[in-house]
Amino acid sequence: MKLRLKKMAALVGMTVPALMLIGAGVNQAQAASETQEGNAYLQLMNEMGGNPADFNIDDGKKLWGEKRGPKNVSLEQCNLGLGPGVVKGAYAQLPRYFADTGKVQDLESRLVTCMETLQGFSAKDADKAPFAKEGGNASPLENIAMYVAHESDGMKIAIPQDNALEKQSYENGKKLFFYRAGPFNFSCAACHSESGKRIKISALPNLTNAEAAVSYATWPAYPNSQGVARTLEWRMLACERQQRWPAPKFTSRAVIDLITYMGVNSNGATLHTPTFKR
Incomplete structure (x- = not known):
């Protein structure tokens, strides 16, 4: 590689470092162009409508009202924070x-x-096989979550910080976000604490401030690469897998605290779900 660069540099009358800088600039420009094209593609897909996750929402709505389990009861009296049976918002x-x-x-x-x-x-x-396999069918729990989440589509994020435990959850999530661990000494912040960063052609939003809403406000979603609807819990699992951390347990305290941290940072933004993702 170095010999080839030296020959090229001799031909154009430039130093090897200068030639390498030009090559780096070309690669950066190409990556930026690909990122822009990828974002434009996703924007077009989201504007067109007809998300495959609409089927998950329909299935989730049926499951919400279906009598299931040993008690043969529906979830229609489930209290999600706004009173028994209140799903909207x-x-x-x-x-x-x-x-x-x-x-x-x-x-x-x-x-x-x-x-x-x-x-x-x-x-x-209740939480058996909570996540579908790639390209498979969503689990009943995922379908119900898709339905409930969609009932807040177009609403403002307003995650409360009134209770001492809610505040503690945020602070714990913040600490975990910056915590380095694993064989590569990675943290969530390694990818998501600065603006204007990307991996390959994927933009990496800064999750430490209001920019977090770029990601948080668009989940649950349908990632084209997965071929199945996904929730934010799954996204947390995927991130920690990419960091080479041990896989967190479904609904673990660590995952909920991370979601709280991202969510509170997104307060005031408008939810758009489901969306398309890469």
């Missing part, structure tokens, strides 16, 4: 503290609680 205010569990819960963990208390599912059965 609930997702826009999650995660939040729930007095009956004494915990800060996100959407999926709260749905699991309702499946246990209302429908009689065991904890093991």
